[in-house]
Amino acid sequence: MIVPIEKLNLPLWQTFGVELYIIRLDQTHPHISGNKWFKLQPALERAKKHPNQPLLSFGGAFSNHLHALAYAGFLHGLSTMAIIRGEQPKSLNPTLQDMKNWGMQLHFVSRAEYAQRYRVDYLDHLRQRFGDVQIIPEGGSSSEAVNACGEIWKHLSKDQPLPDYLGCALGTGATVAGLIANRPLQTQVIVVPALKISALEATQMLHQHWQANHADRTDQIELKEGFTVFDGELPYARVTPMMAALWQRLSTCYGIDLDPVYTLRVYHRLSRLLQQGHFPAGSKVALLHTGGLQGIRGCQQQLQQRSAAYIGPLPI
Ligand SMILES: Cc1ncc(COP(=O)(O)O)c(C=O)c1O
Structure with missing residues (x-):
């Protein structure tokens, strides 16, 4: 490229x-524009080898990262899930609407819960709830x-x-x-x-x-x-x-x-x-x-x- x-x-x-x-x-x-194209490559390569393992990540309601991830999942036939900071809005903004249309599961959580996104016990809790998922940190920043x-x-x-x-x-x-x-x-x-x-x-x-x-x-x-x-x-x-x-x-x-x-x-x-x-x-x-x-x-x-x-x- x-x-x-x-x-x-x-x-x-x-x-x-x-x-x-x-x-x-x-x-x-x-x-999958800008830095997202680069940041997501390693997770996508791994996901293509384990296509049954959904990709789960975090972000706000306008997140460029989640938007790119949702499209990448749609493109490669991979399941994607998002933990989204804040209450579910009455109507989805264009970013969230695209994510939903591309098949991403949207989970809205309180700000207090979102603050736990780097804690090992919270990530374990997410694995118990959603099964064997590949967790990508906020912003894709692994x-x-x-x-x-x-x-x-x-x-x-x-x-x-x-x-x-x-x-x-x-x-x-x-x-x-x-x-x-x-x-x-x-x-x-x-x-x-x-x-x-x-x-x-x-x-x-x-x-x-x-x-x-x-x-x-x-x-x-x-x-x-x-x-x-x-x-x-x-x-x-x-x-x-x-x-x-x-x-x-x-x-x-x-x-x-x-x-x-x-x-x-x-x-x-x-x-x-x-x-x-x-x-x-x-x-x-x-x-x-x-x-x-x-x-x-x-x-x-x-x-x-x-x-x-x-x-x-x-x-x-
Ligand atoms: C458009 C855009 N530029 C720059 C950045 C900053 O990148 P980073 O989080 O790797 O510092 C982001 C966030 O991911 C972004 O969405």
Whole structure:
């Protein structure tokens, strides 16, 4: 598989003489898109060898991961089940409706129960309830998935040179952990949390993934210097009027469709770094588009309304 890379011609970036690219992981597959294609590969390979063992995983009501898993199960004839955080809504949103249509069993649980999703005794309880299931952690973020994300580099189109900087979103941290552990030496990884956590907490998440993989080589200088982690400034999925306006303008004026939860935040952070002089003129910066566009269907109207409330400059 070859992941296309496109050059973006945005006025702000041209003013600073810095080239901006977008790595279109979102185009890997219409439904198993972005980092999901990589994260799910190991579990799917195993499931194909044990087709009678359902795949069970966890997520919220707009989860990109569960959406991709449901489609992958449908595609390969595998049973899938989801433990979903929060009460069952009166009507299913488009994400949940797709999952149901693709044959996924949906189980809504209280937030208190959902909080137990990493506990061994809770996972045993799920096995007793649902039988012999293959359990995939939230976000698909197993240690195998971390390794699989490290493979992303090998699939990048050779039509463009490797970037000097790669911006990527952090949720559970599995994608970024894999990318950093396998990064080409000339590329610095810029980590942008999609939730309100400090850079220190986000870095600890990365170390947990590396330790689980016995790959904690951060004592090695090239790994230590190869990435920068930023604070996550907004709560998960919060979109301010300015961010909504940025999302809208990038889409309508420049044809760049980002998801407001993850990749929009990466673009925003990269554009602030640009304005702060972080990127030397002539350097190449890439934004990793990790997909998630399916989630927009549930909030498009809200985004448009919020965007209308913003009057002011946008970093484009
Ligand atoms: C679209 C999108 N981008 C980025 C991420 C962050 O990936 P990770 O959880 O591996 O940090 C996610 C969550 O899985 C996502 O759905």
